[in-house]
Amino acid sequence: xxxxxxxxxxxxxxxxxxxxxxxxxxxxxxxxxxxxxxxxxxxxxxxxxxxxxxxxxxxxxxxxxxxxxxxxxxxxxxxxxxxxxxxxxxxxxxxxxxxxxxxxxxxxxxxxxxxxxxxxxxxxxxxxxxxxxxxxxxxxxxxxxxxxxxxxxxxxxxxxxxxxxxxx
Amino acid sequence: xxxxxxxxxxxxxxxxxxxxxxxxxxxxxxxxxxxxxxxxxxxxxxxxxxxxxxxxxxxxxxxxxxxxxxxxxxxxxxxxxxxxxxxxxxxxxxxxxxxxxxxxxxxxxxxxxxxxxxxxxxxxxxxxxxxxxxxxxxxxxxxxxxxxxxxxxxxxxxxxxxxxxxxxxxxxxxxxxxxxxxxxxxxxxxxxxxxxxxxxxxxxxxxxxxxxxxxxxxxxxxxxxxxxxxxxxxxxxxxxxxxxxxxxxxxxxxxxxxxxxxxxxxxxxxxxxxxxxxxxxxxxxxxxxxxxxxxxxxxxxxxxxxxxxxxxxxxxxxxxxxxxxxxxxxxxxxxxxxxxxxxxxxxxxxxxxxxxxxxxxxxxxxxxxxxxxxxxxxxxxxxxxxxxxxxxxxxxxxxxxxxxxxxxxxxxxxxxxxxxxxxxxxxxxxxxxxxxxxxxxxxxxxxxxxxxxxxxxxxxxxxxxxxxxxxxxxxxxxxxxxxxxxxxxxxxxxxxxxxxxxxxxxxxxxxxxxxxxxxxxxxxxxxxxxxxxxxxxxxxxxxxxx
Numbered sequence: 001x002x003x004x005x006x007x008x009x010x011x012x013x014x015x016x017x018x019x020x021x022x023x024x025x026x027x028x029x030x031x032x033x034x035x036x037x038x039x040x041x042x043x044x045x046x047x048x049x050x051x052x053x054x055x056x057x058x059x060x061x062x063x064x065x066x067x068x069x070x071x072x073x074x075x076x077x078x079x080x081x082x083x084x085x086x087x088x089x090x091x092x093x094x095x096x097x098x099x100x101x102x103x104x105x106x107x108x109x110x111x112x113x114x115x116x117x118x119x120x121x122x123x124x125x126x127x128x129x130x131x132x133x134x135x136x137x138x139x140x141x142x143x144x145x146x147x148x149x150x151x152x153x154x155x156x157x158x159x160x161x162x163x164x165x166x167x168x
Numbered sequence: 169x170x171x172x173x174x175x176x177x178x179x180x181x182x183x184x185x186x187x188x189x190x191x192x193x194x195x196x197x198x199x200x201x202x203x204x205x206x207x208x209x210x211x212x213x214x215x216x217x218x219x220x221x222x223x224x225x226x227x228x229x230x231x232x233x234x235x236x237x238x239x240x241x242x243x244x245x246x247x248x249x250x251x252x253x254x255x256x257x258x259x260x261x262x263x264x265x266x267x268x269x270x271x272x273x274x275x276x277x278x279x280x281x282x283x284x285x286x287x288x289x290x291x292x293x294x295x296x297x298x299x300x301x302x303x304x305x306x307x308x309x310x311x312x313x314x315x316x317x318x319x320x321x322x323x324x325x326x327x328x329x330x331x332x333x334x335x336x337x338x339x340x341x342x343x344x345x346x347x348x349x350x351x352x353x354x355x356x357x358x359x360x361x362x363x364x365x366x367x368x369x370x371x372x373x374x375x376x377x378x379x380x381x382x383x384x385x386x387x388x389x390x391x392x393x394x395x396x397x398x399x400x401x402x403x404x405x406x407x408x409x410x411x412x413x414x415x416x417x418x419x420x421x422x423x424x425x426x427x428x429x430x431x432x433x434x435x436x437x438x439x440x441x442x443x444x445x446x447x448x449x450x451x452x453x454x455x456x457x458x459x460x461x462x463x464x465x466x467x468x469x470x471x472x473x474x475x476x477x478x479x480x481x482x483x484x485x486x487x488x489x490x491x492x493x494x495x496x497x498x499x500x501x502x503x504x505x506x507x508x509x510x511x512x513x514x515x516x517x518x519x520x521x522x523x524x525x526x527x528x529x530x531x532x533x534x535x536x537x538x539x540x541x542x543x544x545x546x547x548x549x550x551x552x553x554x555x556x557x558x559x560x561x562x563x564x565x566x567x568x569x570x571x572x573x574x575x576x577x578x579x580x581x582x583x584x585x586x587x588x589x590x591x592x593x594x595x596x597x598x599x600x601x602x603x604x605x606x607x608x609x610x611x612x613x614x615x616x617x618x619x620x621x622x623x624x625x626x627x628x629x630x631x632x633x634x635x636x637x638x639x640x641x642x643x644x645x646x647x648x649x650x651x652x653x654x655x656x657x658x659x660x661x662x663x664x665x666x667x668x669x670x671x672x673x674x675x676x677x678x679x680x681x682x683x684x685x686x687x688x689x690x691x692x693x694x695x696x697x698x699x700x701x702x703x704x705x706x707x708x709x710x711x712x713x714x
Contacts, residue, residue, distance in 0.1 A: 011201045019197030023186030033198050040204045045213045106187050125188035133536035136561035153180040
């Protein structure tokens with residue numbers, strides 16, 4: 001006999017993973033919060049019955065991705081391609097555990113950062129300073145901060161891929 | 169760098185933006201359980217237009233959609249020809265651009281039943297009940313009584329207030345997202361709990377009326393509340409602030425002219441960690457300009473009664489805008505406190521804060537993102553602050569009031585450092601003119617873009633740049649005039665030039681061509697947020713129409 005959906009339980013179980021997924025696809029925080037709410041409401045309406053966590057998570061991600069594409073359709077085809085690529089990358093790296101292993105690898109890689117790389121990450125991502133403020137605090141130009149952040153991200157990506165590859 | 173490299177870099181940026189803000193910045197997913205349950209209970213299904221299927225679409229479905237589209241188009245044009253001016257208003261209203269203002273109860277019956285946004289002036293409970301019955305899908309309601317601001321003598325309107333009973337009717341507006349009760353002084357708050365029936369309510373303004381602590385206990389039970397305005401509301405105290413602190417979703421809060429409030433009552437507001445804009449000006453001072461005949465007299469703390477002090481300020485990590493204007497007795501240590509506890513501040517207003525001094529300014533200038541500082545009417549701020557203001561890197565604007573010590577040489581140094589400085593000396597027009605000539609008020613910004621549909625250029629659309637909507641005395645200014653416009657040419661391209669300062673703007677694509685539906689009224693067909701920054705080119709703003 002089909003088990004009806006317990007909406008509160010569904011939200012509590014999946015909201016953290018759905019938030020991470022939407023943010024990884026490029027949704028700003030406010031938009032991600034709005035889309036999370038809409039996604040759960042759609043799920044209540046369309047999911048029909050409780051088919052287990054894996055099926056629910058897949059449905060929620062599909063719906064959230066679709067709602068995000070709709071909200072960002074004005075940004076054109078490139079944005080749609082990027083969302084699709086981000087979705088594929090998420091399913092490859094984070095789909096099974098809501099990104100926990102990937103985050104653990106990131107933490108380990110962050111520990112290896114030193115000097116200006118560590119400082120720029122702390123200021124930009126930790127304290128939420130914009131590029132101009134980071135530049136002023138670190139005695140750099142805004143474009144220099146942009147380049148430094150790009151290099152740090154590329155280094156982190158390489159480190160994480162190495163770790164996950166090694167763990168696999 | 170080829171296309172796939174750029175994609176990889178962009179994907180890195182997106183995923184790491186989430187991950188690093190979580191790991192390094194401690195940002196976590198918000199708990200949306202209460203909001204989702206409330207919306208579900210209200211019958212909200214999350215989307216207002218049908219979701220496209222996840223799987224592919226069959227040819228038969230395309231044919232059906234095409235048939236429905238053609239039928240709908242024909243119907244719309246037929247109806248459009250038959251409609252008169254109201255049709256144009258409907259279209260603009262659906263786009264969130266129009267608020268209908270109702271000043272006579274008799275006009276309610278002629279409102280379109282599908283109205284989304286209505287403002288009623290000086291009408292009573294019966295009129296509000298009639299409005300709710302007529303327009304059950306309202307998303308924005310403002311109930312205004314002319315006690316909040318001086319009444320325009322030429323209109324001669326009489327202040328009329330709803331009572332608590334009107335809240336029963338308002339509580340049945342299940343789609344309401346924005347509710348403003350302004351100057352309705354017969355509302356005591358006894359039935360504010362009716363607002364619990366509004367699951368979508370995001371913006372609540374209860375201004376120019378006095379509500380007590382008990383009334384405000386409803387606030388934590390409004391799951392969608394993001395913006396709260398209690399301006400000139402002098403009935404609440406410690407328990408009211410506790411209730412506000414129990415609304416962790418708040419982004420915008422105004423307590424301007426409320427109180428008097430004691431510093432130690434503010435501790436619960438430390439829970440508002442997502443607060444971005446806070447207005448604490450003139451707390452403890454009456455800002456009521458008028459109370460009309462037949463209305464309860466407002467509580468009026470004596471002018472000069474102690475306002476809040478530094479101890480009232482809490483750590484607000486996301487706060488970007490703060491006003492403490494007319495907080496007469498706030499201590500000079502306010503700068504150090506804000507630099508320590510509110511590191512994201514970009515805009516600080518300390519007008520008529522009599523104790524702040526050059527040391528306060530120095531502390532504030534250590535805020536890494538401070539772009540605008542206003543210290544009008546602060547007698548202890550002197551020319552000693554000029555060197556620091558000149559070298560403060562992110563600072564773009566400084567407002568000094570009369571500042572009798574300011575010379576044109578000071579102003580020139582600030583201008584050469586790229587700062588916009590204002591100084592008001594109405595009795596010295598020569599100085600003001602010289603200052604205006606020195607200060608780079610704005611520079612031309614060039615916005616480019618293209619309008620396309622199905623791969624072809626769309627000719628004749630108008631790109632129009634707008635400032636964000638503003639508020640004035642508790643009433644939202646409705647349709648603003650475009651700051652600049654440009655028409656898309658034969659290749660669908662437009663080039664728009666505007667002399668505006670840096671900031672957040674909105675670019676709308678408007679169709680000014682007369683049509684059966686819109687008459688001669690322009691209607692926008694798309695809009696995008698635009699951020700203009702000094703020294704940065706705005707990326708092309710292309711519109712793809714469907």
